[in-house]
Amino acid sequence: MKNASFKIPDGVAAGLLGPNGSGKTTSFKLILGFIKPTAGNIRVFGLDPVKHENEVRSRIGYLPEKPVYPHVKLRVLIRHVARLRNVPSRDIERIAKLTGITRYLDFNVKSLSRGYIQRLGLALALLGDPDILLLDEPTANLDPLSRKEIIELIKDLMQDLGVTVIIATHILPELQQVANYIVFINKGQVIEYGDLGSIVTRYRVTATFKIRTSEPRKLASKLIMLENIRAVEITGDGLLVKATGEGVEEIKLYLEEAIGGAASLELISSELGELYEKLAGIN
Amino acid sequence: MSSMRSLQESIKRIFHHVDYIMGLQARLLYIFTIIFAVIVSYAFYTTPGFTISLLPLFFLIYAAMVSALATEPIDEISKGTIQVYLATGLTREEYYEAWLLGGIAFQTLVFALIYSIPAFIVNPRIFFITPSSYGLNVPMGILIVIGSLQIMYYGAIAMTVGALTKKRSLAVLSVFLLMVIIPFLVGIISSILTPNSAEHITSLVMLFCNQLFYAGIMSYKNIGVFGLSPVIESLIILMVFDIALILISDSVWRRIEI
Numbered sequence: 001m002k003n004a005s006f007k008i009p010d011g012v013a014a015g016l017l018g019p020n021g022s023g024k025t026t027s028f029k030l031i032l033g034f035i036k037p038t039a040g041n042i043r044v045f046g047l048d049p050v051k052h053e054n055e056v057r058s059r060i061g062y063l064p065e066k067p068v069y070p071h072v073k074l075r076v077l078i079r080h081v082a083r084l085r086n087v088p089s090r091d092i093e094r095i096a097k098l099t100g101i102t103r104y105l106d107f108n109v110k111s112l113s114r115g116y117i118q119r120l121g122l123a124l125a126l127l128g129d130p131d132i133l134l135l136d137e138p139t140a141n142l143d144p145l146s147r148k149e150i151i152e153l154i155k156d157l158m159q160d161l162g163v164t165v166i167i168a169t170h171i172l173p174e175l176q177q178v179a180n181y182i183v184f185i186n187k188g189q190v191i192e193y194g195d196l197g198s199i200v201t202r203y204r205v206t207a208t209f210k211i212r213t214s215e216p217r218k219l220a221s222k223l224i225m226l227e228n229i230r231a232v233e234i235t236g237d238g239l240l241v242k243a244t245g246e247g248v249e250e251i252k253l254y255l256e257e258a259i260g261g262a263a264s265l266e267l268i269s270s271e272l273g274e275l276y277e278k279l280a281g282i283n
Numbered sequence: 284m285s286s287m288r289s290l291q292e293s294i295k296r297i298f299h300h301v302d303y304i305m306g307l308q309a310r311l312l313y314i315f316t317i318i319f320a321v322i323v324s325y326a327f328y329t330t331p332g333f334t335i336s337l338l339p340l341f342f343l344i345y346a347a348m349v350s351a352l353a354t355e356p357i358d359e360i361s362k363g364t365i366q367v368y369l370a371t372g373l374t375r376e377e378y379y380e381a382w383l384l385g386g387i388a389f390q391t392l393v394f395a396l397i398y399s400i401p402a403f404i405v406n407p408r409i410f411f412i413t414p415s416s417y418g419l420n421v422p423m424g425i426l427i428v429i430g431s432l433q434i435m436y437y438g439a440i441a442m443t444v445g446a447l448t449k450k451r452s453l454a455v456l457s458v459f460l461l462m463v464i465i466p467f468l469v470g471i472i473s474s475i476l477t478p479n480s481a482e483h484i485t486s487l488v489m490l491f492c493n494q495l496f497y498a499g500i501m502s503y504k505n506i507g508v509f510g511l512s513p514v515i516e517s518l519i520i521l522m523v524f525d526i527a528l529i530l531i532s533d534s535v536w537r538r539i540e541i
Binding site (some may be wrong): 029030034035036053054055057059060062064066067068069071072076077080084085086117124125127128158187 | 289293296299301303306307362363364366367368369370371372373374375377536540541
């Protein structure tokens, strides 16, 4: 990492993006105090993670990139982690249910598929209700079905627990389903970080927005005429508009002129691949 | 008050991990322990002197197993399993101390108890018997203490070398060198030297490599290589080395990167 500096606000689902070897896992290891910075300092919850290992790590749930678990029954491993985290044993059942591994609790770790090993990793990370979840490549090396399941699980966990999640990945289609904040790293340098909506707008990336309006048909017929609008879909309470980077400015201008800016744009999803290419080209 | 509570919490975490390690890693050792305990108990009833002649064999097997167990943390670092435990809030120091207790100290205690409990039940005076018919002029109790401290010595070496090099193979090799290879080579080299210098070199090497054998070999003499009783020399070397190795290993583990 070189002069890396970024902040992640509470409650967001942040994507730590970057090519292989860019420093994503290193960032996590620095946050957890597994390695020490050679220069500069790092503060997590206002504390040095190397000096205050327990205070920092007991508030973080971590799913390693390539987790290697001991070959024991899931129940044994989860119970041990629960004891280390000072979590009552009744929470084991709750977390197991939340992550969908209840029926595998008496199975040996070595008998699990990759998808279920990731579920186990999520269960271990969630014990003790951490303030932050660090997920390092949670869908790497999974088959498409398992990837989808894990992403759905992460989405559910975010909704149910309201925990801050930081996901390190370079697999974009899945990330764009969950992330609303990004930190882009390349060659150890932080290229960009911030709210996904503002970054998408700033880098003029194709994205889908929601516009709430009481007259969706009327607004749709106007917007579809604009040059950089790719698609408009009428929903129950407004419109879903897919626009290129330039189109976003057009929509904003149109909304300002037509209805005095009364309707706002809410980012639904964006083409992270396009953003990735633009950001990767900066360094 | 809060520092007292955090110390309590820390001790609790260490013992949770000790419990886990022993349940998970030391099964083979426990199987041997039961077998040894049965053999030793029977031998104490029949020929107490013969029991002590089993000590070198049991000692070598135990030392090898404890040393292998002491290198497990290095294996956990290289595989990444350690991250699973440290991510919970367990500190490096607690992790190290748990292994020191569960992997080395507790197993050493088990070795000592295999001999001590049957001897104590049969006749506590066995501890003071000197098995001179087997060429040893050291009381059984002292030999058991030296053997136990030496198992700890090899375990501590394995843990220290492993922490310094992060290589399990080097840790195992260093113990194997001290325990078997160096004494064996020195024995061969000494055979081509004059009897006096051969004895001196062999004794010196044994004092630093294999104190149990040193105490046994030199037990017919009253003076060891440093002018003290050979048994006292063995005990001093072992205690100094054990403490030094544990301190070195502790300082390395505090700073180890994962």
